[in-house]
Amino acid sequence: MSTTGSATAPLPAQKRRILRLFRPYRRSLLFVASLVVGSSLVSLVNPFLIREIMDVALPQGRTGLLSVLALGMIVVSIATSTFNVWQTHVSAKIGQLVMHDLRTAVYEHLQRMSLAFFTRTRTGEVQSRIAHDIGGMQVTVTTTATALVSDVTIVVATTTAMALLDWRLTIASLVILPAFVWVSRHVGDERRVITRDRQRQFADLSSIVQESLSVSGIMLGHTMGRARSLTDNFALQSRKLTEIEVRASTAGLWYQSTIWVVMASMPAVIYWVAGLTGSGGHMAISIGALVAFTTLQQALFRPAQRLLTIGIDLQSSLELFGRIFEYLDLPVDVAEPEHPVEPKELRGEVRMRGIGFSYASAERPTLDGVDVTVPAGRSLAIVGETGSGKTTLSYLIPRLYDPTSGTVTIDGVDVRDLSFATLAATVGVVSQETYLFHATVADNLRFAKPEATDEELVAAARIAQIHDYLMSLPDGYDTVVGERGYRFSGGEKQRLAIARAILRDPPILVLDEATSALDTQTEQAVQGAIDAASAGRTTITVAHRLSTIRDADEIIVLDRGRVAERGTHDELLSLGGHYATLVNRDTEMAVALR
Structure with a gap:
């Protein structure tokens, strides 16, 4: 390590x-x-x-x-x-x-x-x-x-x-x-x-056990025919431990x-x-x-x-x-401020000025000189090729990372001056990798809001288009989701994650390809629900399927960490540049899959 x-x-x-x-x-x-x-x-x-x-x-x-x-x-x-x-x-x-x-x-x-x-x-x-x-x-x-x-x-x-x-x-x-x-x-x-x-x-x-005996590890080992080699490797490491114990x-x-x-x-x-x-x-x-x-x-x-x-x-x-x-003694590189600022009113305006970010092992900056403003209650979509810095940019808003240079502000307050509790209450995140605890559906939803009533759980689940499915299960909201939610499909887990974020009712919602695991029909239903839930809420979407962000108030296209284009869907299409190329490729892939 x-x-x-x-x-x-x-x-x-x-x-x-x-x-x-x-x-x-x-x-x-x-x-x-x-x-x-x-x-x-x-x-x-x-x-x-x-x-x-x-x-x-x-x-x-x-x-x-x-x-x-x-x-x-x-x-x-x-x-x-x-x-x-x-x-x-x-x-x-x-x-x-x-x-x-x-x-x-x-x-x-x-x-x-x-x-x-x-x-x-x-x-x-x-x-x-x-x-x-x-x-x-x-x-x-x-x-x-x-x-x-x-x-x-x-x-x-x-x-x-x-x-x-x-x-x-x-x-x-x-x-x-x-x-x-x-x-x-x-x-x-x-x-x-x-x-x-x-x-x-x-x-x-411990690492071998944690990785190879998880649900994902077992599936990978079985489908790749590596169960025997995994066992041999475990036996080798166990033998080393035995010799040390002796x-x-x-x-x-x-x-x-x-x-x-x-x-x-x-x-x-x-x-x-x-x-x-x-x-x-x-x-x-x-x-x-x-x-x-x-x-x-x-x-x-x-x-x-x-x-x-x-x-x-x-x-x-x-x-x-x-x-x-x-x-x-490990240094905390994203530290909570000693004297946090408590905003009088949270409207949800997000500004990013001169944003630069570099990973320790990266040869070039992941983000370089990004300037973006999202007015309160408006929507921003971030698109670009894989590795262009889309997800990294979205992670700077809830302070999962701090920028190497530049500032991220919410309603004029630098996010580094906000307490973690205030920031968590202000920004809701649905990532592309949904994580669920080995607990009931209700417990997983209440992780976002422990005091939530049953009625609030149902309301959030309805918005995420998952309530009817949950009610069809024998135990309903008391269904145990299994380790990492493996009793549910990818789309069902994604909708549970969306319901969990909606339950907190944050003024800012960050969606990191939140509908990427859904089929086209479910995606359309959930996207409509998200649009309804986003009314009056600042929404920042990292888009994989460009069909989900056509109605965004502004779209920015990242290319090698820089903003290459910005505008509405129609404006960017008329430019015939990066965005138009991405849309055409997306359309061709959709046709090929039919």
Whole structure:
């Protein structure tokens, strides 16, 4: 994928940015920290109780003391479990809220991106960032903060308790910690590289699934006889992901295995050291204290090992955070104004002055010096050869793109000074590619106007010449249209899109070849309905079939991004130029199809 994002931030800055994600929940984090510290400190009581049992209560036969100490161990277990339940519940809630904030922030930011971003980015890539990247951070975000505080507290407290029991054995126990740290850093660096490769492969696999298993993808694969090759390609990419997952699971396994062996051997080392430091057949430490020390030692190594694992997980997660931050840092090239202008009255006059526009990859400008004025309530038709800039020009009015040069104004206000809400309420668009959600007809129509009544839906559908057909369906307006509307024909989808635009009742209507998918008879019926709906409304039509724009108040002909001709239908025909050539060709094609 090619995206124009910021370079990966330095690690310290990235870590600070991650910490800022938890700032709204700092009070809850303090509560969790207090629970963790309390749990960690309470759990340290048991070894000292064990020492008293073995050195005092049992040898001296003090059953009363033994009962009290045993009861104390039970109370410690209950208290520790209670602390753990509460800290797990609160920390999980905090983690999920942080995940929610991240998902919402990414989705909101992507909603602000211009059409240009989505034309150069695979949908599967976007889905992978939101699903796999953020999902991959879930364990780290939900448990790391708690585990970090808990394990640090245990390590510090346990080390202190061990030193109080015997400082020499404590030093012997801590000798191997530097090796633990080195292994953690080495394995963490390796895991971070693997994580980057894994998420990229996830994105590739998601894109394949999204493209090849959509309705359009299945149709194309079947009709082209490519189902087998598509399956082979998926299997190849899946195999690559499998190999990466195996690498992720086994990275640093031998290093960590060595550490586990060392940890398991440490009690034997402590017993040996304790025996060597004694004199005259007596150890320098009592049996009870020695058992308490080895118990503390095991309690030390477990959180120490977890801290190293957390370090490895954090380094892996940094790559995931980096990919999410890359999306959040994408510049918004069509930004909403900080102080939008709210027009007092919307009449619908559209002016385009000195319009120039260039796509990033284009060798020449798509539009160059276009000047057009459409008075309020009048109609403009835009015609021209494929690639002449018709659709691009129409997309500048609702600000799907911003012009490279020049201005587009509505009632004298630059569209860049209007809020997106005002602009959306002012300009209705019906594009040549109709998109319908996998929902009911009524839900798809109400996407334009959520508060619309059933009567308003019917009125809009009647204008678009689709009401009678909908009523012939068993479920009527409650019919589910299917993914991307594939339960409906192209003409039916187009009429639903027209009804959806009409429902909003905008003063300006942009039709980008809105009747291109209709047969001649249906086109004439819908065109008549559109003409009726356009009364008193500024209408800008990008025309493919020139028969639909004969009555337009003005027609402009684009040629290589410039206005080559302008006038009414009759005026342009009399010129015998570009428009006349297009009309003659259109007529010949219509005759040939009869």
